[in-house]
Amino acid sequence: xxxxxxxxxxxxxxxxxxxxxxxxxxxxxxxxxxxxxxxxxxxxxxxxxxxxxxxxxxxxxxxxxxxxxxxxxxxxxxxxxxxxxxxxxxxxxxxxxxxxxxxxxxxxxxxxxxxxxxxxxxxxxxxxxxxxxxxxxxxxxxxxxxxxxxxxxxxxxxxxxxxxxxxxxxxxxxxxxxxxxxxxxxxxxxxxxxxxxxxxxxxxxxxxxxxxxxxxxxxxxxxxxxxxxxxxxxxxxxxxxxxxxxxxxxxxxxxxxxxxxxxxxxxxxxxxxxxxxxxxxx
Amino acid sequence: xxxxxxxxxxxxxxxxxxxxxxxxxxxxxxxxxxxxxxxxxxxxxxxxxxxxxxxxxxxxxxxxxxxxxxxxxxxxxxxxxxxxxxxxxxxxxxxxxxxxxxxxxxxxxxxxxxxxxxxxxxxxxxxxxxxxxxxxxxxxxxxxxxxxxxxxxxxxxxxxxxxxxxxxxxxxxxxxxxxxxxxxxxxxxxxxxxxxxxxxxxxxxxxxxxxxxxxxxxxxxxxxxxxxxxxxxxxxxxxxxxxxxxxxxxxxxxxxxxxxxxxxxxxxxxxxxxxxxxxxxxxxxxxxxx
Numbered sequence: 001x002x003x004x005x006x007x008x009x010x011x012x013x014x015x016x017x018x019x020x021x022x023x024x025x026x027x028x029x030x031x032x033x034x035x036x037x038x039x040x041x042x043x044x045x046x047x048x049x050x051x052x053x054x055x056x057x058x059x060x061x062x063x064x065x066x067x068x069x070x071x072x073x074x075x076x077x078x079x080x081x082x083x084x085x086x087x088x089x090x091x092x093x094x095x096x097x098x099x100x101x102x103x104x105x106x107x108x109x110x111x112x113x114x115x116x117x118x119x120x121x122x123x124x125x126x127x128x129x130x131x132x133x134x135x136x137x138x139x140x141x142x143x144x145x146x147x148x149x150x151x152x153x154x155x156x157x158x159x160x161x162x163x164x165x166x167x168x169x170x171x172x173x174x175x176x177x178x179x180x181x182x183x184x185x186x187x188x189x190x191x192x193x194x195x196x197x198x199x200x201x202x203x204x205x206x207x208x209x210x211x212x213x214x215x216x217x218x219x220x221x222x223x224x225x226x227x228x229x230x231x232x233x234x235x236x237x238x239x240x241x242x243x244x245x246x247x248x249x250x251x252x253x254x255x256x257x258x259x260x261x262x263x264x265x266x267x268x269x270x271x272x273x274x275x276x277x278x279x280x281x282x
Numbered sequence: 283x284x285x286x287x288x289x290x291x292x293x294x295x296x297x298x299x300x301x302x303x304x305x306x307x308x309x310x311x312x313x314x315x316x317x318x319x320x321x322x323x324x325x326x327x328x329x330x331x332x333x334x335x336x337x338x339x340x341x342x343x344x345x346x347x348x349x350x351x352x353x354x355x356x357x358x359x360x361x362x363x364x365x366x367x368x369x370x371x372x373x374x375x376x377x378x379x380x381x382x383x384x385x386x387x388x389x390x391x392x393x394x395x396x397x398x399x400x401x402x403x404x405x406x407x408x409x410x411x412x413x414x415x416x417x418x419x420x421x422x423x424x425x426x427x428x429x430x431x432x433x434x435x436x437x438x439x440x441x442x443x444x445x446x447x448x449x450x451x452x453x454x455x456x457x458x459x460x461x462x463x464x465x466x467x468x469x470x471x472x473x474x475x476x477x478x479x480x481x482x483x484x485x486x487x488x489x490x491x492x493x494x495x496x497x498x499x500x501x502x503x504x505x506x507x508x509x510x511x512x513x514x515x516x517x518x519x520x521x522x523x524x525x526x527x528x529x530x531x532x533x534x535x536x537x538x539x540x541x542x543x544x545x546x547x548x549x550x551x552x553x554x555x556x557x558x559x560x561x562x563x564x565x566x567x568x569x570x571x572x
Contacts, residue, residue: 023300048382049414152417155477158473159472159477159498164497164501166501167501220493228490230511230548233307233544233547233548233551234489234510237355237511237544237547238356238540
């Protein structure tokens with residue numbers, strides 16, 4: 001019988017072959033799979049971010065369960081009135097069930113009102129969609145850029161600058177193979193950096209050194225290209241392996257059936273398209 | 283005569299090249315007995331194995347899943363082999379994910395291996411799941427894991443999970459292993475957690491990332507690297523040998539079986555590059571001669 005697993009296998013085969021069909025030419029199968037992929041990805045990510053981050057970490061800190069925070073103050077009652085207004089809006093003015101803002105608050109964390117700042121900045125970010133207030137999004141972006149720069153500065157300086165400079169030093173106490181390796185690394189680092197030094201014209205000694213730097217960079221790009229090819233082939237093997245696995249009786253010959261059906265459809269589509277093109281050209 | 287063949291090869295329809303590459307991958311997968319190639323572990327895979335093998339029963343490994351279905355063929359075999367290795371040595375595994383898809387990958391990997399080795403959830407391994415944010419998440423795990431994680435992937439409060447007792451931050455782990463397919467991934471673990479806190483770490487990553495990560499490996503900021511599918515196959519063979527030594531029988535890994543297809547596809551690509559270059563030079567020479 002057709003189970004969820006078999007249905008899944010048929011979908012895997014169909015979508016894989018739809019994407020592979022682009023190797024022949026751009027066609028409706030490829031377009032459908034591409035649009036489906038982008039749409040589902042966007043929906044999945046939006047939902048996941050909301051339910052794992054915004055709802056528990058933002059709203060959960062601003063409006064935790066009243067059992068944890070309630071001290072009977074009027075200010076708190078006003079604060080939770082905002083919560084109820086937000087709930088009223090998100091439930092389609094009371095039509096839908098309350099999911100985002102459950103009764104009495106979210107989770108059992110301590111209330112942290114400082115989270116109002118990211119909440120406001122998040123709203124500013126969305127205001128980009130309103131041309132009149134679009135400039136407010138810059139504040140949020142400025143915060144993100146500044147915060148990221150600060151966060152990354154020390155880590156980058158430590159792991160990528162200090163420790164890498166340390167690593168490029170030549171250890172003359174090592175064996176001769178180690179010294180030669182370290183020497184090549186040192187020359188490569190130095191000449192590679194010189195190639196990217198644009199304050200002086202690349203002529204004479206600087207020109208020669210930057211040319212050596214180009215060779216080192218080319219070796220790096222060659223290695224990266226080689227690894228990229230290897231990676232892509234690995235992914236192709238993964239897909240092919242799945243297609244092979246799903247071509248058995250256990251999965252009702254999903255691969256051959258879909259492949260043949262797709263070839264027939266593509267042939268008809270190509271034939272009709274050709275006829276249309278000829279008509280257009282006349 | 284030869285010149286004409288090369289000129290014709292130069293103008294070969296790209297679809298024929300795709301078809302040949304497809305066949306070179308498919309045939310070894312359908313008929314694995316036709317091509318059997320030995321897998322010899324390289325130095326970086328050996329280092330990964332040796333470092334993990336140094337861990338003792340009861341030690342804690344933080345395993346981060348930073349990949350998804352798109353890179354599953356390269357990295358998932360590493361995850362399976364790694365869990366077999368760790369479970370065989372009775373090492374406690376704590377899983378996190380910096381990628382949302384990592385949740386599916388970790389769940390799948392644990393389901394495949396835990397039963398085989400008789401491991402119990404919450405006592406031998408725990409899956410904390412995905413948290414969005416990238417670098418701040420790594421930083422959070424490095425400083426205070428409990429500000430990030432209230433509950434595990436199943437929704438169980440981490441206070442109710444026995445193996446979470448005494449786990450405050452990354453200092454409580456003996457080793458970090460990042461299964462990485464891009465950003466955020468191994469680089470972030472080096473920069474925000476393992477370098478500042480001096481915790482040994484290793485990585486298994488996609489081929490495309492290798493040249494970016496190798497400077498950290500050469501400087502021993504990362505201890506060894508499993509580089510793409512070949513790295514996975516090499517590690518699988520090392521783990522298989524170890525399990526055999528320990529008298530444990532396990533299913534063979536997937537990466538080893540795929541290596542023949544990989545090697546043949548590489549040979550085909552190299553041949554196409556050689557023929558393409560010869561064709562280019564012959565065509566250019568002919569056009570210069572007029």
